[in-house]
Amino acid sequence: MANHYYTEQPDVAHDLEKWSFELKGKNFQFETDSGVFSRDTVDYGSRVLIDAFSWEELPEGAILDVGCGYGPIGLALAHASQLPVEMIDVNQRAVGLAQGNASRNGVKQVDIHQSNIYETLTQADYAAIVSNPPIRAGKKVVHEILTGAYPLLKVGGTLTIVIQKKQGAPSAEKKMAETFGNVEIVTKDKGYYILKSIKEA
Numbered sequence: 126m127a128n129h130y131y132t133e134q135p136d137v138a139h140d141l142e143k144w145s146f147e148l149k150g151k152n153f154q155f156e157t158d159s160g161v162f163s164r165d166t167v168d169y170g171s172r173v174l175i176d177a178f179s180w181e182e183l184p185e186g187a188i189l190d191v192g193c194g195y196g197p198i199g200l201a202l203a204h205a206s207q208l209p210v211e212m213i214d215v216n217q218r219a220v221g222l223a224q225g226n227a228s229r230n231g232v233k234q235v236d237i238h239q240s241n242i243y244e245t246l247t248q249a250d251y252a253a254i255v256s257n258p259p260i261r262a263g264k265k266v267v268h269e270i271l272t273g274a275y276p277l278l279k280v281g282g283t284l285t286i287v288i289q290k291k292q293g294a295p296s297a298e299k300k301m302a303e304t305f306g307n308v309e310i311v312t313k314d315k316g317y318y319i320l321k322s323i324k325e326a
Contacts, residue, residue: 148175148201154229157195161219162259167197170317171257174198174287177312177319178255180206184281186252187211191270192259193237196223200232202255211251213240242266243273253283260292267293271300278324285311285321294318 140159145152146167157164163171175198180188186208190199193212200223203210212235214220223237240246254274258267267288274284284301288294290313298320301308305322312319 146197148172148197149205151201151204151230153197153200153226155195155197155226156222156229158218158222161216161222162194164195168257169315170287170289171198173312173314173317174255174257174285174319175201178202178253178285180208180253182281183208183252183283184279186250186279186282189213189246189251189254189277191242191254191256191274193223194219194257196226196237198255198257199223199235199237200227200230203232203235204230207234208252209234209236211235211246212237213243213246215239215241242269243277246277249277250279251277251282252279253285254278256284256286258286258288258297260288264293264296267297268300271297272304275304275324280324280326282324283321284324285319287317287319290316290318294320 137160143156145154188208188210190212193199193214199210199212212223217239220239227235256270258270288297298308301322308322311321
């Protein structure tokens with residue numbers, strides 16, 4: 126049964142829901158469905174990441190949202206920063222919802238498409254990569270997101286993730302430090318860690 130939100134085609138019946146949620150001062154209208162992550166509300170980790178993410182000192186370029194789900198992180202950051210945002214997810218259903226949510230909320234500078242981690246990406250000059258990684262897909266997938274981010278970033282670009290302490294924040298922190306040579310805990314909130322690394326050279 127492929128009924129996990131991190132599979133390409135969730136094998137569960139559709140059950141569409143619509144609700145609104147305020148992010149970055151905008152009241153977003155979201156449509157979600159069964160087979161996607163946190164479909165009843167914007168999950169707490171994503172909210173902490175959205176609030177903690179800073180784009181003021183980034184190099185010029187786009188933000189990449191890895192594992193975008195139905196779109197809350199990428200859409201909120203695109204709206205607030207007015208920067209172009211590319212949003213990817215392995216889950217076709219999530220991608221379709223994110224595309225619908227972008228147009229529903231008038232967020233235009235987004236490019237939303239299906240990709241298994243970084244497989245289908247064509248550029249390697251992102252200003253920032255953000256992710257609420259799919260913990261249930263396993264540590265190997267999470268660490269691929271962390272290590273694979275490095276070559277895709279511009280110098281001065283950042284990788285920012287949210288991860289719960291009990292779900293592997295210490296090992297993610299170690300992996301980011303190994304990959305980037307630096308890592309910072311930007312925020313800790315209710316067991317959620319926001320970890321950030323900068324590509325320095």
